[in-house]
Amino acid sequence: MARHNRRSFLQLTGTVIGAATLGAGTATATTSDSRFFINLRDVDRSEVPDDVEIIHDLSQADVLVARGDQERVNGTTVADRVINRGDDRTGAVKSRSGPTIDGKGSSHNHDGAPKNSEFQWDKRVQDVSNELTDKPGGGKSIHDTTTGAGTRVAVVDSGVYDGHPDLAGVVNDELSENLSEDDYDWRPNGAGDHGTHVAGIIAATNSNDGPGGGVLGTAPDTEIVSYRMFSGEEGKQGDGYAGWVKAAEAGCDAINYSVGFPAPYVYPDDYPFLKEELRIAEQVAAYVRSQGTVIVNSAGNDGLDMTPESTLSLPTEADGVFGVSSTGPIGYGWGGKHSDNEAKWLTGNRLEEPTATPAFYTNYGSAVDVSASGGNADLEALSSNPDAANDLVYSTVYETEGDELSPAYGWKAGTSMAAPQVSGAVALVRSLRPDTSVEEVESLIQETASSAPGGETYHGAGHLDLQQLVRTADTRGRGRGGGN
Incomplete structure (x- = not known):
């Protein structure tokens, strides 16, 4: 299947898929209002x-x-x-709208319109729960051992829309906070549904009782704390770091920070300020870690080799930040002889690329600690075949009509979507072993990661393996008198 460079990709998707675009974030070269x-x-x-x-x-x-x-x-x-999320470069791909919460969607096969969970290849391949429809009752799942109860994850982002049925009761509205300088609360205010999509990947509860059902997060019983750092399309790095500190002091087990500086603001020879930015990031990260909080960061969407000698991709390359690259399939539920049978969407000869294949856009190199599912794309197919969006990550979003927000579902792809897979994994570990240190949590995730195409260059220690991670954490936790 075809591959294209970033320039040709933007030319394709700029006219084909017309929804908000959000990925790992982009930084302008300008200063922030003094x-x-x-x-x-x-x-x-x-x-x-x-x-x-x-x-x-x-x-x-x-x-x-x-x-x-x-x-x-x-x-x-x-x-x-x-950090500007109004720029066309902010996402790995343009977002695509999915069905509304009432289940209205196009028919895809003999059994009618798809259930929302049928699009969740990222959760199915990890056997997150038997609530998903590919193998109901088919053996023990991750959620048979833990659902993340008793844990807390901060989403430092564009705000979280808690009016979505799959996020109802998930967000702690007392701890959540607006860190920007506008006068509104911690819910979205002009920067789109990126934070809502991220929150669903972590903690969606599959509570939608409409005919299409809902979507399910990695840790549906964790608590989300929303720290909004974006006001309109712009956010400021200082507001993000304030969110890190507040999250640590609120007892969050993990911070999901799907934000960063992309190219060209990764070359310290051209932008010397990056070296001082690195010092700031590392000082804040060291404090956050001392409070027991893991900082999970998206590695970036520029297809960039993160080597310290020539690049400085922040904050991924800062000591104390856990960097996550992105993987995804090509051909999930489209283009093959089994595309009309969702039970075979992850089996057989239908996938052109397996789900652990490095995404075409992902940053890679020494700053990557592990990889996780962030979505991939065949760019030619994406420009002409609506079903090709199935290779992206499906989660909670909202639609906007005037000043009113209404819950919906949609696809996005980027390392922004890979990071929350790992943030949810942190919640699972801490639910089984609450006293595990930051270093131990990170080591467990890396030790249990599986090998994947591209090796260490693209995956660091390996590809996130929830089954092995939860099995190991549960065994060790019981050995110390813990566990559920």
Whole structure:
């Protein structure tokens, strides 16, 4: 099947699939309204001028997010950067709308319109639950051992729409917070449904009682805390780091941060500020880890070799950040002789590429700790065959009509979708072994990861293997007197 470079991909999808586009995020080269970071390891707090406004006090990590005249601060400062989700480059692919929550969708085969869970190849291949329809009652599943109960995951993103039936009761509205400088709450405010899609991958409950059913997350009994860092299409890195610190102090087991600087803002020779940005990220990450919270980050969607000698992809390459690359199938439920039979969508000779194949867009290299399902695409097919979107990741979204939001489902692809697979896995581990350290959780995920096409370059320690992970965590937890 055809492969295309990023430029040709954008030319194809820009006119074919017309929904919001969100992926790992993109940073502009501009500064953020005179906002900047002050590194307290180089600046005495008492010497910060009184007319410099402190937006976020992250002194736990020796960092301040400030506004004012940066030149008046003697010592190390670096501009707070804008992350723009209105740019066409923000996603690996353009989003595609799916059925509404009432189950209205086109018929795909002899048994009528598909159930929403039939599109969830990412959960089916991991045997997350026998609620999924490919093998009901077919042996023990992940959720027979744990559903993530007793855990908490922060989604630092564009906000989470909790009006979706599969996210009802999932979001902690007391801890959730708007970290941007607008006057609204932690729910989406102009940056689209990226955070809602991510939250569904982690914790959707399959509670929609419409004819199409719902979708199911990796850890449906975990609690989501929504920290909104985007106001309109723009977010600021400093607001994201404030979310990291708040999440750690709220006792979150994991932070899902599907945000980062893409090319060209990865070349320190061209953009020297990246080296100071790296210091800030590492200081905040070190504090967060000291509080017991795992930081899970999307590796980026530029097909970039992340080698420290020539690139600096932030925050993935910062010490203390767990980087996740993306994989996906080609041919899920389309283009083959079994495309009319959902029971065979993950079997037989129908898949041109298996689900652990590196996605065409994913960043790779030494900063990748593991890979996970983020979606893939045959770009020629995607431009002409609606069913080719099945290779993307299907989750909770919303539709907008005026000021009103209504729940729906849709497809996205990117390392943004791979990271929450791992954040959900952290919740599963911590539900079985609550006292496991950050280092132990990360090691468990890496030790139990499976081999996959492309090897270490694309997968780090390997491809996320929930079955082996949960089995190992459960066994070790029971050995220490834990477990469910």
